[in-house]
Every structure is written in structure tokens, then in C-alpha cells.
Amino acid sequence: MHLPITGGCGCGAVRFEVTAPFLSAGYCHCTRCQRRSGTAASANARAERGSVRILQGEENLRVWLPEGGREKIFCVRCGSALFSRDPGSAEYTGVRLGAVDGDPGIRPESRAYVAYAARWEPIPDDGLPRYPEARPGYAEGR
Ligand SMILES: [Zn+2]
Numbered sequence: 001m002h003l004p005i006t007g008g009c010g011c012g013a014v015r016f017e018v019t020a021p022f023l024s025a026g027y028c029h030c031t032r033c034q035r036r037s038g039t040a041a042s043a044n045a046r047a048e049r050g051s052v053r054i055l056q057g058e059e060n061l062r063v064w065l066p067e068g069g070r071e072k073i074f075c076v077r078c079g080s081a082l083f084s085r086d087p088g089s090a091e092y093t094g095v096r097l098g099a100v101d102g103d104p105g106i107r108p109e110s111r112a113y114v115a116y117a118a119r120w121e122p123i124p125d126d127g128l129p130r131y132p133e134a135r136p137g138y139a140e141g142r
């Protein structure tokens with residue numbers, strides 16, 4: 001894998017890099033991820049603390065903080081979902097895999113919150129472990 005990993009939003013206003021390999025990745029089937037992404041599941045990677053750097057367009061970042069959840073960061077110009085982080089933290093520790101250029105160097109390894117999976121799309125039979133709620137010890141998407 002080539003470092004840094006790079007990525008950006010759909011309109012190109014926001015560009016970022018990740019300077020360390022992702023720690024883990026997974027699909028999140030929670031209702032919040034369905035709403036914010038418009039899809040049945042969201043692929044998210046967990047980034048090492050301090051490894052995500054905004055290269056341009058930081059002024060376009062906005063935050064949605066759902067009650068009891070993590071901060072969800074998106075581009076205000078195009079709506080692209082980009083990151084998540086713990087409330088009050090300055091560090092982006094969740095990265096939406098769809099925002100990454102090319103190969104992120106990791107593959108989703110689990111499916112979380114499948115108890116809330118969209119009714120209109122079967123969960124793919126891909127052999128990945130499924131968790132009705134959060135994957136124990138992980139919070140990439142939530
Ligand atoms: Zn944008």
C-alpha cells in the first residue's frame with residue numbers, strides 16, 4: 001500500500017490525506033448511516049489518531065452530531081460524507097471509504113448494526129462476521 005492515502009469530497013473542495021495505514025474497516029448498517037449516505041450500508045475505516053490531515057477546504061466541513069452518537073463530518077458544498085470523530089475531539093478517527101482515492105489498503109472485515117439493515121436490500125452473503133449492534137470494540141460508522 002502506498003502512503004499517504006489520499007481522498008476528497010465529490011466537488012473537490014475538500015482534500016485530505018491519511019499518513020498511517022488504516023487500523024480496521026467495516027460496513028455499518030445503522031439507520032444513521034443509511035440516512036446520511038442514502039445507501040443500505042456505509043463502508044468506514046478506522047484511522048490512527050492524528051493520521052488524518054486536511055489538505056484543503058477545511059472551511060467547507062460541517063458536523064452532524066446525532067444524540068448519543070459520534071460527530072459526522074461532511075462537505076457543505078456537495079454533501080459528501082467524509083469522516084467521523086468522537087464528540088469534542090479534534091481528531092478524525094473514522095474515514096468513509098468511498099471518499100478515498102484508489103486502494104485504501106484495507107477491506108471491510110465485518111458488518112455491524114445488521115439488526116437495522118435496510119429492508120430493500122439483502123445483506124450480501126460474503127462470509128463477513130455480522131453483529132446485530134456495534135462490533136465489539138469498534139465504532140467506525142456509528
Ligand atoms: Zn464537496
Ligand SMILES: [Zn+2]
Pocket residue numbers: 028029030031032033034042113141142
Ligand atoms: Zn452506522
